[in-house]
Amino acid sequence: MTDAAELLTRTKELLAAHPPATTDRTDFLKARFDAGLAWVHYPKGLGGLGAPRTLQAVVDAELTAAGAPDNDPRRIGIGLGMAAPTILKYGSEEVKQRFLRPLWVGEEVWCQLFSEPGAGSDLAALGTRAVKDGDDWIVNGQKVWTSSAHVARWAILIARTDPDLPKHRGITYFICDMSDPGVEVRPLRQITGEAEFNEVFLTDVRIPDAHRLGEIGEGWKVAQTTLMNERVSIGGSRIPREGGMIGPIAQTWRERHELRTHDLHQRLLTLWVEAEVARLAGERLRQQLAAGQPGPEGSGMKLAFARLNQEISGLEVELLGEEGLLYEDWTMRRPELVDFTGRDAGYRYLRSKGNSIEGGTSEVLLNIVAERVLGLPSEPRNDKDVAWKDLTR
Numbered sequence: 001m002t003d004a005a006e007l008l009t010r011t012k013e014l015l016a017a018h019p020p021a022t023t024d025r026t027d028f029l030k031a032r033f034d035a036g037l038a039w040v041h042y043p044k045g046l047g048g049l050g051a052p053r054t055l056q057a058v059v060d061a062e063l064t065a066a067g068a069p070d071n072d073p074r075r076i077g078i079g080l081g082m083a084a085p086t087i088l089k090y091g092s093e094e095v096k097q098r099f100l101r102p103l104w105v106g107e108e109v110w111c112q113l114f115s116e117p118g119a120g121s122d123l124a125a126l127g128t129r130a131v132k133d134g135d136d137w138i139v140n141g142q143k144v145w146t147s148s149a150h151v152a153r154w155a156i157l158i159a160r161t162d163p164d165l166p167k168h169r170g171i172t173y174f175i176c177d178m179s180d181p182g183v184e185v186r187p188l189r190q191i192t193g194e195a196e197f198n199e200v201f202l203t204d205v206r207i208p209d210a211h212r213l214g215e216i217g218e219g220w221k222v223a224q225t226t227l228m229n230e231r232v233s234i235g236g237s238r239i240p241r242e243g244g245m246i247g248p249i250a251q252t253w254r255e256r257h258e259l260r261t262h263d264l265h266q267r268l269l270t271l272w273v274e275a276e277v278a279r280l281a282g283e284r285l286r287q288q289l290a291a292g293q294p295g296p297e298g299s300g301m302k303l304a305f306a307r308l309n310q311e312i313s314g315l316e317v318e319l320l321g322e323e324g325l326l327y328e329d330w331t332m333r334r335p336e337l338v339d340f341t342g343r344d345a346g347y348r349y350l351r352s353k354g355n356s357i358e359g360g361t362s363e364v365l366l367n368i369v370a371e372r373v374l375g376l377p378s379e380p381r382n383d384k385d386v387a388w389k390d391l392t393r
Helices: 004-017 025-034 053-065 077-090 093-105 219-235 246-255 262-289 297-325 345-356 362-373
Strands: 110-113 129-133 136-143 154-160 171-177 183-188 197-208
Touching (some): 004 025, 004 053, 077 110, 077 171, 077 219, 136 154, 136 171, 154 219, 171 219, 246 262, 297 345, 297 362
Antiparallel strands (some): 129 136, 129 154, 136 197, 154 171
C-alpha cells in the first residue's frame, strides 16, 4: 500500500517535472491527476493510487508550500463532492475514464437535477419521465433549485422510468448533457439579489443508456450515495478555527469595542464554542470517512451547519445595529460559485436562510437522524407500496 513517504516522493517528482511557476495551470492539474495525486484514495488511472484517504493531506501540504494551483473546488464543488463519488461507485469503466479527469481538473462543471416543483422534501415523488428509445432514453420534465445549471456542462439526473412501481422503486439515475437542445435553464432570483439557483426544463432530452449509473429502477439507491456525500460536503467541509460564519463576527467583536454589551458577549461565546465543537466533529467525521462510506452522521453535520449559520449571522446583524441593516448591492448576478459567507453582514444573514433548505431540509434531516442514528421508530407512511401513478398529487 502506498505510504506517506512514497506520496511525498511522487509529489516532489511532479513539482520537478512541472514547476508551478512556469507550467500552465490546466496542464499542471492534468499532470497531477495523471500522477495519481488528485484524490489519492481513488484507484490508479482515475486520479488516485489506492492510498488511504487520510494521506491526501501529505500531498496537499507539499503542493501548497510550492505554490501549486488548486482546482478551484468551490466552483466545481457539486462535481467533486457529489458526482464523482457516485460515478466511481456506479459508473462503467468507460464512464469513469470519460468524466473523472475533466471533472477534477475543472474543465467541466456539474450540476444536480434532483428536486422538482412537486418533489423537494419528498424527492422520491419526482415526476420527470425517462422512456427507453433503442439505446437512448428520452427525458421530459422540470427540475428546480439547481445550483450552477447556467454554467454546467453535465448534470446528475434522476427520472422516473416505471410509474407502475412504488415511488422509490421506479427511478433510474443518469448523466445528462446540459448542452442538449432540449435543456432550458432559467434563473431563480433569491432574497440576496443573486441567482445561484435555476429551474431547468427538459424537453425530449436524449440520454444514451451508456450514461446510466446503476441498474434500471435502482436510481433511488444510487441517489443515496449522492445525497450522503452532498450533506458531508456542505456540513463537513474542512475549515480552520474561526472559519466560516463565526470568523467575521469574531473579528468585528475584537475591533469594534463600542459595539460590545454583556448580553452580546455571552451569546457570542456560546456560538463560538458551538462552532468549534461542530468544526471538531467535522474532523472526526472525515476520519471516519477515510475508512468507508459516508453515513447519516453527515446529515447531523449539515443540520448543525444550517442552524449555526443562521444564529451567527443573526447575531452579527444585531451586533452591528443600524449598520447591520445596510446591504451592499442588489444587482442581479448569476455567480459561478455558491458563497455562504461572502460580501457583507446583510448578505450573510440573507444567504444563510437557504442553508436549512438546500442539501436536504432540516426537517427531513431530523427524521434521518432520528431513525438512522437514534434508532427511533419511523414515521407512518401509507404510500410505500402504492404505485407512483396511483399517488394523489
